[in-house]
Amino acid sequence: MMLPPSHPDQATKWENVILPPTKDLHKIDVYRQGGGYGALKKALAMKPEEVIEEVKRSNLRGRGGACFPTGLKWSFMPKAGTKAKYLCVNGDESEPGTFKDRQIFEFNPHLLIEGTLIACWAMGITAAYIYIRGEYGKWIRMLERALEDAYSNRLVGENILDSGFTTQIYIHKGAGAYICGEESSLMNSIEGDRGYPRVKPPFPAQVGLWGCPTTINNVETIANVPVIIERGAAWYAGVGSPKHPGPLLVGVSGHVNQPGVYEMPTGVPLLEIIHKWSGGVPGHKGIKAVIPGGSSTMVLRGEALEGVRMDADSLKAAGSSVGTAGLIVMDEDTDLIAVITRIAKFYYHESCGQCTPCREGTGWLWKLLTRFEAGEARMSDVALLMDVANNIEGNTICALGDAAAWPVQSMLRQFRDEFERRTVDRPDDAPVSA
Amino acid sequence: MLNENNLKRVEELKRRYPTTQALTLPVLWMVQEQEGYVSEASMQEVAELLNVTFAHVLGVVTFYTMFHTKPVGRHHIEVCTNVSCMLRGSEKIMSHLEHRLGVKCGETTPDKKVTLNETECLGACGYAPMLAIGEAYHEHLTPDKVDRLLEGLS
Ligand SMILES: Cc1cc2nc3c(=O)[nH]c(=O)nc-3n(C[C@H](O)[C@H](O)[C@H](O)COP(=O)(O)O)c2cc1C
Ligand code: FES
Numbered sequence: 001m002m003l004p005p006s007h008p009d010q011a012t013k014w015e016n017v018i019l020p021p022t023k024d025l026h027k028i029d030v031y032r033q034g035g036g037y038g039a040l041k042k043a044l045a046m047k048p049e050e051v052i053e054e055v056k057r058s059n060l061r062g063r064g065g066a067c068f069p070t071g072l073k074w075s076f077m078p079k080a081g082t083k084a085k086y087l088c089v090n091g092d093e094s095e096p097g098t099f100k101d102r103q104i105f106e107f108n109p110h111l112l113i114e115g116t117l118i119a120c121w122a123m124g125i126t127a128a129y130i131y132i133r134g135e136y137g138k139w140i141r142m143l144e145r146a147l148e149d150a151y152s153n154r155l156v157g158e159n160i161l162d163s164g165f166t167t168q169i170y171i172h173k174g175a176g177a178y179i180c181g182e183e184s185s186l187m188n189s190i191e192g193d194r195g196y197p198r199v200k201p202p203f204p205a206q207v208g209l210w211g212c213p214t215t216i217n218n219v220e221t222i223a224n225v226p227v228i229i230e231r232g233a234a235w236y237a238g239v240g241s242p243k244h245p246g247p248l249l250v251g252v253s254g255h256v257n258q259p260g261v262y263e264m265p266t267g268v269p270l271l272e273i274i275h276k277w278s279g280g281v282p283g284h285k286g287i288k289a290v291i292p293g294g295s296s297t298m299v300l301r302g303e304a305l306e307g308v309r310m311d312a313d314s315l316k317a318a319g320s321s322v323g324t325a326g327l328i329v330m331d332e333d334t335d336l337i338a339v340i341t342r343i344a345k346f347y348y349h350e351s352c353g354q355c356t357p358c359r360e361g362t363g364w365l366w367k368l369l370t371r372f373e374a375g376e377a378r379m380s381d382v383a384l385l386m387d388v389a390n391n392i393e394g395n396t397i398c399a400l401g402d403a404a405a406w407p408v409q410s411m412l413r414q415f416r417d418e419f420e421r422r423t424v425d426r427p428d429d430a431p432v433s434a
Numbered sequence: 435m436l437n438e439n440n441l442k443r444v445e446e447l448k449r450r451y452p453t454t455q456a457l458t459l460p461v462l463w464m465v466q467e468q469e470g471y472v473s474e475a476s477m478q479e480v481a482e483l484l485n486v487t488f489a490h491v492l493g494v495v496t497f498y499t500m501f502h503t504k505p506v507g508r509h510h511i512e513v514c515t516n517v518s519c520m521l522r523g524s525e526k527i528m529s530h531l532e533h534r535l536g537v538k539c540g541e542t543t544p545d546k547k548v549t550l551n552e553t554e555c556l557g558a559c560g561y562a563p564m565l566a567i568g569e570a571y572h573e574h575l576t577p578d579k580v581d582r583l584l585e586g587l588s
Contacts, residue, residue: 084452096516096555134463134500135556137569170450175459176500178554192451192458192486194497210452253518253559260560295517295555326559328518342520346554352497 011276016263017227018220018247019107026142028149031110037155039226043118044163049079051122055225057233059245063100064090064181064218065294065323067244067312070225076205077123078213086209087119087128088190091219092174092181094133095403096295096346097326100249101219103261105132105139108223109146113169115225117156120167123215127168129190130219134175144171178350182398183216185352196354197398220249240265241311248325250310252278255285255331266311273310274329286332289414293323295343296403298410302332320410336418340411341369347404358401361392365408372422379423386412435479440464444483454484458494462501471502507542507549509587512566515552518559527563528552530577534584548587 024030031037043051056071077085089112093101104112116128132140147169150156158166172190174180180189184198187209208214224246228236239245244266250273251261257279264277270290274280281287287302292310298320300308308318315322330339348362368385371377385408393405412419420426436444443464447457461484465476477491484491495501513531515524528539531550535543542549558564561573565580572583 093557094555097518097559098555099557099559099561102557133557134498135566135569138571168450173459173463175463175498177498189459190456191453192455192484192494193490194493251560253562254521259518259562291517328521328559330521334521339517339520342515342517346516349554 008276011272012264012268014247014264016247017231018111018223018249019103019261019263025107026109026146028110028146028153031108032153035230036110037114037161039229040114040117040121040155041161043121043229044161044165048122048124051118051229054233055122055228058228058236059233059243060221060224060228060236061244061312062218063220063224063248063324065095065296067322070217070221073205073215073217074119074123076203077125077215078205079124081213083212084127084210085123085125086212086214087116087123087125088183088186088209088214088216089116089128089130089219089222090181090183090186090216091130091132091136092178092186093136093219094178094181094350095324095326096343097253097291097328098251098294098324099253099326100251100261100324102136102139103249104219104223105136105143109143110150111223111226112143112219113147113150113156115222116169117160117167118225118229119215119217119222121165125215126166127170129170129172129209131172131174131180131186131190133180134173137173140171140173147171177352178346179352179398179400182400184398186216187214194352196352197400199397241267241309241313244312244322248310250277251324251326252329253326254329255281255287255334256329257282264310267309267314270305270308270310270327273327278329281329281331283331287329288332288334289330289336291328291330291407292320292325294326295328295346296406297321297323298406299336299414300410301414302330336411336415337369337372337422340408341366341373343407344369344404347400351400351404355396355401357392357395358404361388361401362404364388365392365404369408372419375422375424377419377423378425379420381423382412382416382419385419436461436464436483437468440468455486455490457484458486458491459498462491462495466501471505473503507546509548509567510551511548512551512553512556513539514554514556514558514562514564514566516555516559518555519562519564522562524563526577527565527575527580530580531565531584534581 052074060070061067091101156169177195179185180195182197185195189195204214237245248266253259262277289299312322344366348366351358351362353359389405389408392401481488481491513528563575564573
């Protein structure tokens with residue numbers, strides 16, 4: 001089996017903890033020899049509240065896109081009560097530019113299983129569903145193998161490590177729908193229904209899967225949990241950016257020499273990620289634009305990357321967000337109109353159709369953009385495009401509408417001239433706005 | 435009709451979920467693995483097996499893009515054309531395939547051997563351009579590599 005890409009010498013120093021370069025780490029014996037499932041043992045000796053407190057102190061924030069503080073989310077789960085409680089581990093991984101959870105399934109599946117067990121212990125949960133996109137058949141089988149081994153080693157199921165704690169882990173296979181990564185659609189999908197998002201409130205911690213208290217966390221988020229328990233919250237909180245700490249799986253794609261998933265502390269400068277970790281831009285070309293955190297995050301101009309770091313605060317200050325840390329790099333020759341048209345087509349295709357602004361609006365965005373792509377748009381279409389995007393944003397049940405609007409809005413703000421150049425009625429002498 | 439082994443798996447699955455409706459996706463997957471696609475007759479059968487309505491099953495099948503309601507070619511080639519793949523030349527891969535297979539995207543070859551489609555991001559963005567044939571991912575594609583892939587299809 002392949003090993004995850006190794007760390008380049010010239011970049012920020014980091015020794016991988018989520019994807020360590022250990023041969024055959026996916027095998028349970030290798031994982032246990034390296035101390036694996038030790039964090040579980042440690043957690044089971046702690047009180048559940050203490051585990052939640054430790055995760056809170058670590059400042060771990062969700063890796064699924066919204067950066068929500070994980071310990072806080074866990075503390076929303078009711079402590080007492082007779083109802084069942086559930087954990088959903090979100091491995092839908094369908095945001096274009098994102099391909100990191102897949103590395104965890106492949107290289108370190110037991111870390112995910114161990115994290116799932118610790119999360120269940122902390123929240124008093126007796127059943128967890130790991131939801132994985134249907135296209136990941138190969139990776140589903142890898143995780144299934146690991147889970148079988150964990151069951152036969154009595155690490156999952158009845159009376160785990162003789163602690164008296166019992167919990168089950170099940171894998172649920174999706175069937176091709178980006179929307180099912182949205183947490184409430186994901187629950188509908190596990191319930192065997194179409195993946196329509198639910199109106200919030202009520203929030204999943206009160207009314208989730210089958211009406212029961214539920215927590216939803218991303219795969220990478222859960223994989224961080226054993227690391228926190230093993231090394232302690234203080235260690236974890238000191239890694240990378242203080243307000244958004246920890247190791248981060250950054251997926252780099254597009255115009256770089258060595259695309260791939262790299263584990264690094266949060267807060268590494270984007271330019272270092274591009275030039276040091278990913279080998280720079282082919283042909284030493286300039287960078288026209290980047291999308292920092294998956295296709296729904298706001299685009300940034302290449303010239304504006306100086307000082308911008310891969311963490312929640314720095315990217316927010318730069319006018320974007322960290323999202324899933326899927327960094328898409330576009331060189332100076334990129335046709336950005338073609339790029340945004342393709343992104344818009346994706347959201348149009350993936351809109352579940354429940355809310356009118358999203359169902360209709362995503363289609364209009366795409367159709368308008370095809371006019372620009374064909375050089376048939378009019379100057380008035382530039383404003384119309386922004387108007388349509390603005391009318392989707394904030395007007396839908398789930399954030400897919402926002403995810404469709406943000407890339408268009410930001411592309412218009414950052415590269416308005418590119419749009420104007422593709423119109424039929426732009427006066428020749430008109431100054432191109434910047 | 436689900437074979438005996440699959441019916442046994444259904445019984446096991448019932449222990450994993452508090453409702454039978456929750457088995458809709460897993461059971462549809464079994465049907466598709468067994469039959470290659472999900473026919474109306476199968477949907478009816480799934481509805482009876484899980485004690486849900488036919489309309490529910492139909493609604494689910496049509497919502498998720500991976501369920502096929504019609505047989506597809508023996509090999510289903512799906513080329514990712516989303517942004518990261520596009521930046522690495524997925525268009526060239528698609529037109530090469532169209533040319534080699536003599537069909538347009540969305541069509542099946544007359545001998546029913548290959549169906550060609552475009553697909554949304556498959557989570558292989560760093561290894562672009564890519565395509566999937568069934569569950570198998572083929573990454574870092576070049577026209578030459580595509581030719582070799584096609585030669586290998588039986
Ligand atoms: C349209 C849409 C798609 C999403 N897709 C994913 C996904 O594939 N994986 C994921 O973990 N979160 C996804 N999310 C975010 C989830 O709703 C949720 O916030 C996340 O799983 C919570 O986990 P975290 O707190 O650990 O980040 C998506 C959200 C939206 C609105
Ligand atoms: S964009 Fe093609 S695999 Fe992600």
